[in-house]
Amino acid sequence: MMDVRPLRTEADYQWAIQQIEAYFDDQPAVGSPDGDRFDVLATLIEAYENRHHSIPAADPVQILHYAIEDLGRSQTELADLLGSRSRASEILNRKRCLTIEQAHRISTAWNLPLELLAVPYRIEQNAA
Structure with a gap:
């Protein structure tokens, strides 16, 4: 069972960042349970950042x-x-x-x- 949840608040976002950091030194195999968790966390973080921390395009x-x-x-x-x-x-x-x-x-x-x-x-x- 995966313990990932929607990121609705800055606290949820910080939790997800903390969770994904554990995978940076030892990336899990693609398709493994940890690999799937890593992918889901990365997708949630990216979506949250695009919604709440977007950087305007430079001209x-x-x-x-x-x-x-x-x-x-x-x-x-x-x-x-x-x-x-x-x-x-x-x-x-x-x-x-x-x-x-x-x-x-x-x-x-x-x-x-x-x-x-x-x-x-x-x-x-x-x-x-």
Whole structure:
């Protein structure tokens, strides 16, 4: 008999995390009773996290800032990929959108998923 239960509260979630951690050092065989328990716990935890701890998707400008700040890329490298420093600055400051061609070029050069760069996003409108 499996002692797994629905995760309705943060306390239930913490209980499930504690239960699954025991399997990290010694993963059970697939199809075994412990393997089935591990799979059910993982599914419940994932569902709870998606419902209660979801992380909003980043837009392309946020991805570019992340690559520059955390992945060791630079605005100069971005300018080289886009053809000019002003173009890189406009994109990073939300004055201009990336084109699909630019997104593809960045994706290839920086090994970033194209699907993160090739989505619509908000640009700042100039006050006239």
